[in-house]
Amino acid sequence: MPDVEIPLSRPDLGPTEEALVLEVLRSGRLSMGPRILEFERDVALVAGRRHGVAVSSGTAGLHLALLALGIGPGDEIVTTPFSFIASSNCILYAGATPVFVDICPRSLNMDPRGLEGAITPRTKAILAVETFANPAHMEAYESIAARHEVPLVEDCCEALGTTVRGRACGSFGRAGVFAFYPNKQITTGEGGVIVTDDDRLADLCRSLRNHGRTASMGQSNEPGTGSWLAHDRVGYNYRMSEIHAAIGVGQMRRLRSIVERRREVATMYINRLSDNPSVILPTIEPECEPSWFVFVVRLTTGFGVEERDRIIRGMRNHEIGCSNYFPCIHLQPPYAALGYRPGSFPIAESVSQRTIALPFHASLTRRDVDLVCQTLELMISRESLSRS
Numbered sequence: 001m002p003d004v005e006i007p008l009s010r011p012d013l014g015p016t017e018e019a020l021v022l023e024v025l026r027s028g029r030l031s032m033g034p035r036i037l038e039f040e041r042d043v044a045l046v047a048g049r050r051h052g053v054a055v056s057s058g059t060a061g062l063h064l065a066l067l068a069l070g071i072g073p074g075d076e077i078v079t080t081p082f083s084f085i086a087s088s089n090c091i092l093y094a095g096a097t098p099v100f101v102d103i104c105p106r107s108l109n110m111d112p113r114g115l116e117g118a119i120t121p122r123t124k125a126i127l128a129v130e131t132f133a134n135p136a137h138m139e140a141y142e143s144i145a146a147r148h149e150v151p152l153v154e155d156c157c158e159a160l161g162t163t164v165r166g167r168a169c170g171s172f173g174r175a176g177v178f179a180f181y182p183n184k185q186i187t188t189g190e191g192g193v194i195v196t197d198d199d200r201l202a203d204l205c206r207s208l209r210n211h212g213r214t215a216s217m218g219q220s221n222e223p224g225t226g227s228w229l230a231h232d233r234v235g236y237n238y239r240m241s242e243i244h245a246a247i248g249v250g251q252m253r254r255l256r257s258i259v260e261r262r263r264e265v266a267t268m269y270i271n272r273l274s275d276n277p278s279v280i281l282p283t284i285e286p287e288c289e290p291s292w293f294v295f296v297v298r299l300t301t302g303f304g305v306e307e308r309d310r311i312i313r314g315m316r317n318h319e320i321g322c323s324n325y326f327p328c329i330h331l332q333p334p335y336a337a338l339g340y341r342p343g344s345f346p347i348a349e350s351v352s353q354r355t356i357a358l359p360f361h362a363s364l365t366r367r368d369v370d371l372v373c374q375t376l377e378l379m380i381s382r383e384s385l386s387r388s
């Protein structure tokens with residue numbers, strides 16, 4: 001994306017992270033050190049889980065969670081078509097087949113009724129995404145998973161710090177996966193953490209991220225020990241470095257204030273746009289404290305995809321970063337072989353043609369938000385005029 005005056009996202013980094021990174025560089029221990037353990041504990045605590053396993057990305061975490069659950073060729077995983085593509089790609093990595101379910105038009109997460117109907121004897125897991133950090137239906141997914149005796153995997157990559165009815169995102173499935181790419185609530189540059197209460201699953205993920213080495217006492221074994229070159233299984237190198245973990249430790253120390261600030265920015269947008277008849281604001285689940293991954297508005301059904309795309313281009317021409325979160329996964333070329341077509345998931349497709357992700361990060365000021373909203377309103381009225 002070209003450099004714009006008000007970027008779509010921007011990490012919130014400062015002296016805390018700088019000091020922690022410098023300390024790692026000076027320590028000479030750049031992999032598998034104390035910051036990894038600290039970061040894993042911090043993330044597991046926020047998710048209300050016993051284990052955290054740090055990995056090189058959210059996508060790597062999802063891949064390992066599925067492998068650790070024994071998922072492979074011939075298995076079906078029920079999931080959403082309205083998400084970042086990694087939530088389905090991990091299913092393909094495991095050799096399994098994603099089975100998509102249309103979304104609920106309010107929450108933009110899988111419709112629980114559709115989910116129930118998509119389960120077959122081949123279903124080996126439900127992979128639920130808290131799209132845009134909205135935790136709607138997670139309890140319903142949990143009970144459907146329990147009823148059908150399949151594990152629920154929570155792709156909470158967009159939802160660190162969100163709680164609903166007293167429960168944290170990351171606490172719902174057999175395993176949850178967070179991501180720390182720079183556009184998430186907090187970042188490690190690149191990185192992810194798998195969270196779970198299942199000791200066996202955690203150990204398996206620790207082994208799989210580290211070339212299949214034995215994970216002993218909850219920790220990957222160390223170079224120079226007898227078992228360093230003993231491999232129990234075909235593993236991967238999905239480790240996170242100490243440098244990345246140090247950034248994450250600094251970010252976790254400031255998580256509360258970062259989330260608080262994101263809530264303020266979201267409130268500014270909501271107040272500013274709530275009277276606009278062309279714009280549908282994101283819904284907030286009852287008793288939910290959202291940590292706000294992005295701020296995505298939707299144009300009303302009168303607008304089509306060409307108009308939406310022109311509005312996004314117009315915003316970018318005014319130096320305002322905007323995006324079309326998300327194009328439907330089932331319509332992307334790598335999924336063509338699964339046989340889905342335009343019209344397969346009418347709600348997801350209709351929503352996906354009308355969304356606009358507005359600039360959203362902790363350093364946005366009221367002036368920035370005003371400028372974004374003014375420009376958006378100008379672009380929308382231009383489209384409405386050219387139509388009449």
Ligand SMILES: *Cc1c(COP(=O)(O)O)cnc(C)c1O
Binds near residue numbers: 059087129
């Ligand atoms: C960001 C994200 C991921 C993947 O995270 P990476 O760290 O970029 O690999 C997976 N699923 C969803 C829903 C995401 O938003």
